[in-house]
Amino acid sequence: MVFFVLKRLAQSVLVMLVVALIAFALFRYVGDPVNNMVGQDTTLEQREQLRDELGLNDAVFVQFGRFIGNAVQGNFGQSYRLREPVTDLLAQRFPATFELSVVSAILALAIGIPMGVYTALNRRSILSRSFMTLSLVGISLPTFLIGILLILIFGVILRWLPTFGRGDVVSIGGWTTGFLTKSGLESLIMPAITLAIFQMTLVVRLIRAEMLEVLRADYVKFARARGLTSRTINFSIALKNTLVPVMTIIGLQIGSIIAFAIITESVFQWPGMGLLFIQAIQNVDIPVMAAYLLLIAFIFVVINLVVDVLYFVVDPRLRVQGR
Amino acid sequence: MKRWFTTGALALTMMAGQAQAETFSWAYQGDVQSLDPHGLNETFTLGFLGNVYEGLTTYDAKLELQPLLATEWENTDPTHWRFKLRENVTFHNGNPFTADDVIFSWNRGKTPGSDMKGYSAKISDIKKVDDHTIEVTTPTPNAILPRDLTLFYIMDKEWSEENKAGEATSPKDANGASSFAASHENGTGPFIVVSRQPDVKTTFKLYDGYWNKELKSNVTDVVFTPISEDATRTAALLSGNLDMVYPVPIQDWPRLEGAQGVKVLNAPDVRTVFLGMDQFRDELLYSSVKGKNPLKDKRVREAMAHAIDLGAINQKVMRGAANPTGLLIGPQVNGYNEELGKPYDYDADAAKKLLADAGYPDGFELGMDCPNNRYVNDELICRAVATYLARIGIKIELNAQPKSTYFAKVSPQSGNDTSFYMLGWTPTTVDADNALFNLVHSFGKESGAGQFNYGHYSNPEIDGLITQIQNETDQAKRQDLINQAFKLLKDDVGYLPVHQQPLSWGVRDTVEVQQRADDVLDFRNVMMK
Numbered sequence: 091m092v093f094f095v096l097k098r099l100a101q102s103v104l105v106m107l108v109v110a111l112i113a114f115a116l117f118r119y120v121g122d123p124v125n126n127m128v129g130q131d132t133t134l135e136q137r138e139q140l141r142d143e144l145g146l147n148d149a150v151f152v153q154f155g156r157f158i159g160n161a162v163q164g165n166f167g168q169s170y171r172l173r174e175p176v177t178d179l180l181a182q183r184f185p186a187t188f189e190l191s192v193v194s195a196i197l198a199l200a201i202g203i204p205m206g207v208y209t210a211l212n213r214r215s216i217l218s219r220s221f222m223t224l225s226l227v228g229i230s231l232p233t234f235l236i237g238i239l240l241i242l243i244f245g246v247i248l249r250w251l252p253t254f255g256r257g258d259v260v261s262i263g264g265w266t267t268g269f270l271t272k273s274g275l276e277s278l279i280m281p282a283i284t285l286a287i288f289q290m291t292l293v294v295r296l297i298r299a300e301m302l303e304v305l306r307a308d309y310v311k312f313a314r315a316r317g318l319t320s321r322t323i324n325f326s327i328a329l330k331n332t333l334v335p336v337m338t339i340i341g342l343q344i345g346s347i348i349a350f351a352i353i354t355e356s357v358f359q360w361p362g363m364g365l366l367f368i369q370a371i372q373n374v375d376i377p378v379m380a381a382y383l384l385l386i387a388f389i390f391v392v393i394n395l396v397v398d399v400l401y402f403v404v405d406p407r408l409r410v411q412g413r
Numbered sequence: 414m415k416r417w418f419t420t421g422a423l424a425l426t427m428m429a430g431q432a433q434a435e436t437f438s439w440a441y442q443g444d445v446q447s448l449d450p451h452g453l454n455e456t457f458t459l460g461f462l463g464n465v466y467e468g469l470t471t472y473d474a475k476l477e478l479q480p481l482l483a484t485e486w487e488n489t490d491p492t493h494w495r496f497k498l499r500e501n502v503t504f505h506n507g508n509p510f511t512a513d514d515v516i517f518s519w520n521r522g523k524t525p526g527s528d529m530k531g532y533s534a535k536i537s538d539i540k541k542v543d544d545h546t547i548e549v550t551t552p553t554p555n556a557i558l559p560r561d562l563t564l565f566y567i568m569d570k571e572w573s574e575e576n577k578a579g580e581a582t583s584p585k586d587a588n589g590a591s592s593f594a595a596s597h598e599n600g601t602g603p604f605i606v607v608s609r610q611p612d613v614k615t616t617f618k619l620y621d622g623y624w625n626k627e628l629k630s631n632v633t634d635v636v637f638t639p640i641s642e643d644a645t646r647t648a649a650l651l652s653g654n655l656d657m658v659y660p661v662p663i664q665d666w667p668r669l670e671g672a673q674g675v676k677v678l679n680a681p682d683v684r685t686v687f688l689g690m691d692q693f694r695d696e697l698l699y700s701s702v703k704g705k706n707p708l709k710d711k712r713v714r715e716a717m718a719h720a721i722d723l724g725a726i727n728q729k730v731m732r733g734a735a736n737p738t739g740l741l742i743g744p745q746v747n748g749y750n751e752e753l754g755k756p757y758d759y760d761a762d763a764a765k766k767l768l769a770d771a772g773y774p775d776g777f778e779l780g781m782d783c784p785n786n787r788y789v790n791d792e793l794i795c796r797a798v799a800t801y802l803a804r805i806g807i808k809i810e811l812n813a814q815p816k817s818t819y820f821a822k823v824s825p826q827s828g829n830d831t832s833f834y835m836l837g838w839t840p841t842t843v844d845a846d847n848a849l850f851n852l853v854h855s856f857g858k859e860s861g862a863g864q865f866n867y868g869h870y871s872n873p874e875i876d877g878l879i880t881q882i883q884n885e886t887d888q889a890k891r892q893d894l895i896n897q898a899f900k901l902l903k904d905d906v907g908y909l910p911v912h913q914q915p916l917s918w919g920v921r922d923t924v925e926v927q928q929r930a931d932d933v934l935d936f937r938n939v940m941m942k
Contacts, residue, residue, distance in 0.1 A: 121817025125824065127446075129454025130851075131531040131841060133861045134825055141826075172611045173447050173582065173595055182610075238644050245652040253652045254440075254645050255613070255638060359640045361613040369443075369612070369641060372786075374817045 091402070095395065102391035107158070109387040113380055114154040122146075123170045123374035144170075157380055167377035171370065176381045180363060185266045186256055187355070187362030191347045193282040198289035198347075199340070205290075206297025210305065211324060221294065228291035233350075237284040237357035244280060252277050254359040281358040285351055289343050296339055300332040307331075334405055341397035345390045435941040436634040437924065439657040439934065440646055444612050444639040447595035450566035451521055451581035454528045456839060459564045460933030464617065464635075465505075466566035466600035469496060469515070470559045474927035474938045476683070476745045476843055478560060482510065482567055482601065491554035491886055498545040502624045504569040505599050512541040517570035517579075526583025532565045556886040560747065560842045572599045603628055604635060604936055614638050617936070630939050650675055650919045656941075657926065659918040659934070663732055663790060666917075674922050679915040681736045683745045683930040684839040685848075686788050688798065688909040690714060691832045693856075693869035699780025699810065699832040707777060708832070708868075714906035716767035718757040720805045721798055725759075727912060730793045734915035740899060741838065741848050743913040745930045748845025748895040753903055756910070764805045776806020781833040783811060784819040788837045789914040795835055798911075809833075825858070829867045836865065837914070839931060845895045849879050853902055870907040 124141050141147055145156060160167065166176040205225075209218040228236075245253035257273030259266040268274025304310060305328055313323050352364035359365065363382060370378035402408050445458045450466045452458075463471075469483035480486075483496040502510040522533035535558065538550040551558060573579050578594035598606050603625070604617040617635035638655070640646040643662045650658045651672055661669065661677060669677050690708040691697055697706050707713045723737035739756040742749055768776060779802075783795035792813040799809035814822070823831040840847035855871040856863035862876075863869070878898040885891040902908065916932055927938040 119818070121815065121819075122821030122824075122826070123817075125820040126817065127453070129528050129841075130865070131454055132528055133531070134858060134864055135861075136530065137826065171446060172444075173452075173592070174611065238648075241645065241648045241652075245654075246648055249652055253648045253654055254640055356642050357645055359638070359642065359645055361610075365641075366612070372641075372815070372817065 095399070098391070098395045098398070102388065102395075105391055106384050106387045109383055110158065110161075110380060111154055113383045114150055114157065117153075117374075117376050117379065118150065120371065120376075120379075121374045123376060126373045127170055161381075161384070166381040169370070169375055169378050171373045171375045171378070176377045179366060179378065180381060180385065181264070182266075183361060183363045183366050186268075186360060187348060187351055187364060189268060190278065190281055190285060190351060190354070190360060190362060191344070193278060194285035194289065194347055194351075195344050197282060197286035198293055198343075201286075202290040202293030203297055206294045207301060207324070207329060209294065210298045210301035213302075222298075225291035225294045228287045229295070231287075233284060233288060233353045234357055236287055237280070237354060240280045240284060241357070251280055253280075256361055277358075281354050281360050284357070285347060285354040289347060292343065293336075293340065296336050297332060300336055301328055304328045304331045330404070334401065337400055337404065338397055341393050341400075342390075345386075345393045348389055349386045433631070434633045435631050436636060437632045437657070437936070437939055437941060438636040438638070438655050439659075440638045440640040440649055440655055441659060441934075442639065442641055442643075442646065444615075447582055448598045448606065448609070449578075449582040449594045450568060450600070451518075451524075451527045451529045452595065454531070454564075454841070456841070456931060456933065459566075460929075460931070460935070461637075462566060462598075462600075463564075463602065463933065464604045464936045465598050465602040465606060466568070467602050468565050468567065469498075469562045471563050472843065472929070472931070474929055474935070476930050478563070482515075483559075486559055488556075488558075488886060489548075491884075492551050494549040494551070494558055495542070496547050496549060498547065499624065500545055502601050503622050504572065504601055505605050505620055505622075506569065506572055507622065508569050508571055508599075510567065510569075510601055511544045512547045513544075514567050514570050515539065515547055516541060517573065518565070518567045521568065521573070521579065521581055522565065524580040527581035529565060529581070532561060535561050554884045554886050556888065556891055557747070557842060557844050557846065560844055563843075564841065567601065568594070569599050603630075612639055628937060630937050631941055632936055632939050635936055647919065650921070653921075655921075656924045657918060657920045657934075659916075659932075660789070661917045661919040663734070663915075663917060665919075666732060669919050676920055676922060678918040678920055678926070678928045679734045680928050680930060681734075681743060681745075681913045682789075682839075682916045682932055683743050683843065683913070684788075684837045684932075685738060685741055685743055685913050686791075686794070686835065686837040686911045687741060688911060689834050689836055689866075689868040689870075690717075690909070691829070691868045692907075693871070697779070697832045698830065701778035702773075707771065707773060710771045711906060712767045712771040713773065714909070715757075716764040716771070716805060717802060717807065718764075718906050718909050719760045719767070720764040720807070721801045721909065721911075722759040723756045723912060726794060726797045730790050730797055731912070731915065734917075735789075735912035736915075737912045738910045739903060741852055741902075741908060741910055742840060742845050743930070746840055746843055746845055746848070748892060750892075750896050750899060753896065753899050757906075761801075761804055768805055768807075773806070776808065778808045778810060779833055780810045780812060780831075781835075782819060782823050782831045783813045783835045784816045785813040787816040787819070788835070789917070791835060794911060823867050825856070825864065825867075829869065831867060834867060835911075836867065838865065843931070845899075846879070846882050849875070849882065849895070849898055853898070853907065854879050870902075870905070872901060872905060872907070875901050 124137050168175055169179055205221050209221050212218050241253045244251045256268050257277035258271040259268050259274055260270045313327055352368050355362045355364035356368050367382045445461050446453050450462050467481050471479050471481040473479045482499050484499050486496045489495050516539045519533055519539055522529040536549055537552045540548040542548055576593040582592050582595040603620055603623045605620045607616045607618050609615040615637045619633045646658045647665045649655045666677050669675050692709055694706055727735045727737050737756045738754055740754045785792040795811055799811050802809055823834050851865045854862040855876050856866045856869045875898050878894050882894045923942050925940040
């Protein structure tokens with residue numbers, strides 16, 4: 091087990107290297123950062139000098155090598171746009187993204203799983219059908235549009251909730267949290283719902299499909315034949331067996347909640363890493379883009395690892411093989 | 414319960430007795446890169462910092478030159494100026510403002526990290542006559558030196574040296590000794606930065622030791638939030654969360670006009686948008702014409718000028734708020750001439766004839782580069798231009814791209830890789846010379862002239878006039894030279910000016926703000942009702 095975890099962590103280094111290399115190969119197509127770093131009166135010569143000093147004239151492999159060399163020492167450089175060390179920026183922004191993602195994931199699971207189970211067990215009820223129709227709407231509407239609609243209804247028309255930002259935050263040992271203030275919590279509601287809707291609908295459909303599959307299995311029929319209560323059958327047997335494939339998908343989805351909070355964050359001007367990243371793209375802020383992509387690659391690898399470990403917990407058969 | 418009530422009432426009475434606190438909250442599409450006044454020479458950054466720092470001179474709400482830290486000045490001989498400095502001015506930390514601070518700031522502007530080197534270079538020496546008088550020497554006669562100094566902000570010598578901020582913050586070094594001034598300020602301006610989280614929030618409060626006690630504004634606190642998404646910015650205004658947001662996309666104007674309690678301010682921007690053409694290659698990079706460059710033929714350029722209906726573009730794309738023009742500078746700019754400012758006539762038949770005379774009766778194909786997130790409705794304008802040119806047979810292959818890739822492609826670093834392009838220009842000095850020197854003067858890599866003349870338009874006669882304009886200190890003669898230069902350019906059809914774009918500020922009715930044509934929000938011009 092320990093060996094397995096270590097092996098996966100070693101593989102993750104490889105994944106991150108590949109991600110960084112691809113990223114660096116693509117940066118040359120994003121544009122020229124220097125134009126955003128100087129004013130219009132700056133001479134060509136000064137621009138060229140700056141480009142040279144930043145190492146932008148070097149070959150991709152040289153730039154990549156230098157980046158990896160520094161990254162190994164924990165130095166990710168300085169943001170071209172905000173002129174602060176990238177690690178500081180990411181550390182400042184991480185709490186915002188993390189809190190938003192966690193709340194969204196909890197929302198998606200807490201609402202999605204019961205809805206999925208219900209629709210699988212009561213396939214023909216009107217409520218199930220309306221759940222399914224709603225989930226179709228949720229899965230089809232782009233996140234951007236959902237965010238804007240919420241802002242329009244609850245921000246502009248009803249004026250119940252703030253339309254942008256994170257409200258007042260409390261700083262606890264370098265971690266800023268919006269959970270402790272009224273405006274912080276109010277500000278969290280709309281972005282969290284926006285981010286959760288897609289995941290939630292996905293969970294509903296996934297649980298339903300898997301559950302229907304499992305309910306047809308022989309061991310469920312056998313359990314019924316044994317005269318077990320349907321409660322035991324549905325939740326202890328069917329739901330548990332549903333969870334294995336669902337977990338893989340949900341694990342990856344949590345990764346994508348963090349990674350793709352970008353759109354939600356930019357709609358709500360939520361000061362997280364996604365917003366930092368999208369602004370980095372617009373301004374060709376190479377150090378920020380590189381560090382962000384590495385971090386996201388790392389998060390995905392870790393989540394995959396956690397999911398794999400959870401298999402052992404949920405599925406006893408794997409434990410037997412593992413020995 | 415009763416006691417509680419009395420205490421509450423007492424608190425209320427006390428609050429009413431205090432001077433009224435007026436908080437002004439606003440949003441812009443981006444944040445400043447740093448608080449260093451010499452770090453980035455860009456309009457929004459310098460405009461933002463102009464509330465905190467001050468220069469010797471300034472522009473008022475109508476872009477008229479006004480004294481600020483200097484009270485009066487005199488051009489003693491063509492290359493010498495004497496400035497009288499304002500007395501009883503203090504920096505935010507209480508240090509007095511003196512001639513030493515001016516000299517220090519000028520030197521700081523020359524340090525490697527500075528993006529204001531061009532401004533420092535306009536002065537070759539500053540001598541301190543006494544604490545509040547300086548004598549400035551310019552390398553060449555310069556009639557508009559006081560205009561050149563509006564955005565050159567003065568820092569406190571002592572404070573900067575104490576905090577190792579004697580050199581301008583460079584975009585390169587992360588933990589460099591000079592980065593203190595990037596996150597802290599100590600200006601002489603009316604507002605103090607109280608807190609700042611880059612990209613998230615910056616708060617200001619009124620500096621009670623500000624020298625000008627007759628400040629028009631009644632604002633005491635300011636909260637600034639950058640909001641990058643257009644729709645979110647507009648919503649923040651409509652929801653009542655903010656007092657002012659800008660820029661508002663033109664397509665959102667009807668929503669603001671239909672909403673209660675908000676309005677759009679859309680005076681013309683000093684920025685002029687125009688189209689440039691490759692006039693130096695012997696064969697265009699992006700065209701069906703091989704072996705020659707049709708854009709070198711004046712008749713072709715003239716045909717293009719007459720083929721584009723600027724009035725219709727204004728009505729359809731800009732909701733009638735732009736100001737179609739025939740000049741590269743707007744009416745607010747020193748040196749503007751109304752006669753030359755008239756656009757080329759729209760006359761498609763004449764255009765067709767000119768094109769046929771030039772040997773292209775069936776037209777030709779031409780590639781066009783256009784930014785899609787730089788100017789107001791930039792891509793839409795380019796598409797409209799393409800439609801008009803197609804009517805006379807010039808088929809445009811449009812390449813609309815984000816500004817980062819666009820500027821990397823069309824700027825001199827890639828050898829001006831374009832045949833036909835769109836650009837906008839705001840003369841930072843609000844003077845014609847800045848536009849002539851950067852856009853019209855022949856391109857010279859060493860001289861620094863014509864850096865933004867991406868199509869390498871070249872007319873030696875205009876080059877000569879520009880040198881004369883720069884050295885002429887008599888304003889009437891200078892204006893005459895400027896007119897001559899622009900007349901030659903217009904006759905040559907060196908550029909195809911499009912329009913001055915409109916500014917677009919969304920403001921609550923409870924706020925009264927004067928809109929500066931260079932898109933600068935000066936808190937001094939804000940009144941809360």
